[in-house]
Amino acid sequence: MRPLRALYPGSFDPVTLGHLDLIERASGLFDEVLVAVLRNPNKQPLFSLDQRLQQLRQATGHLPSVEITSFEGLTVHFALQQQARVILRGLRALSDFEFELQLAHTNSTLSEQVDTLFLATAVRHSFLSSSVVKEVARFGGNVDHMVPPVVARDLDRFFNRQA
Numbered sequence: 001m002r003p004l005r006a007l008y009p010g011s012f013d014p015v016t017l018g019h020l021d022l023i024e025r026a027s028g029l030f031d032e033v034l035v036a037v038l039r040n041p042n043k044q045p046l047f048s049l050d051q052r053l054q055q056l057r058q059a060t061g062h063l064p065s066v067e068i069t070s071f072e073g074l075t076v077h078f079a080l081q082q083q084a085r086v087i088l089r090g091l092r093a094l095s096d097f098e099f100e101l102q103l104a105h106t107n108s109t110l111s112e113q114v115d116t117l118f119l120a121t122a123v124r125h126s127f128l129s130s131s132v133v134k135e136v137a138r139f140g141g142n143v144d145h146m147v148p149p150v151v152a153r154d155l156d157r158f159f160n161r162q163a
Contacts, residue, residue, distance in 0.1 A: 003031030006117070007084035009075045012037050012052050013045040014151045016133055018125035020059055022090045025119060027063045034082055035060065039072040046134055051154065059148040076107040079114045087114055092121045092129070 006026055012019060012035075026033045037052050047055070049070055056068045071078040079087055087107065089100045097118070104116035121128075133146050137155040144152050 005032040005084040006030040006086040006088050007034045007079045008088040009036045013130050015056050016128045018121050018128040021122045022119050027065045033066045035068050037070040055150050058150045076110045076114050087116045089118050090121050091118050092126045
């Protein structure tokens with residue numbers, strides 16, 4: 001029997017403790033979790049693709065069943081290519097659900113072989129988003145309780161260099 005593999009896609013710009021909570025919980029539910037950073041030419045990320053991959057690798061190094069990679073194109077096509085039968089999506093609030101459900105339905109029209117699984121964000125992380133983290137860091141706020149140490153360091157370097 002082949003292992004049950006899940007795909008957790010995102011921009012992870014930057015990865016937050018909310019993302020990591022979902023990754024850790026998913027690693028207990030699935031044999032393999034593939035965390036994939038989307039290369040989106042329409043977005044201008046704060047961190048380069050290589051930086052985001054490195055941040056994720058450092059933050060998930062303690063999880064042997066987690067693999068970090070990148071992709072471009074349709075998520076459902078990448079899931080099929082990687083033999084992932086499940087796409088993981090995190091939900092922080094009701095407003096997330098409407099958007100995520102629309103994506104899940106779209107993906108199901110593209111392939112019935114891949115399901116979407118929604119995981120509720122832990123309450124202690126429900127306020128977190130990459131956008132909030134970047135805004136707090138931009139104005140010199142403490143983000144240590146929002147992101148892993150590697151990301152806090154990288155944010156500090158980025159914004160101190162920009163000043």
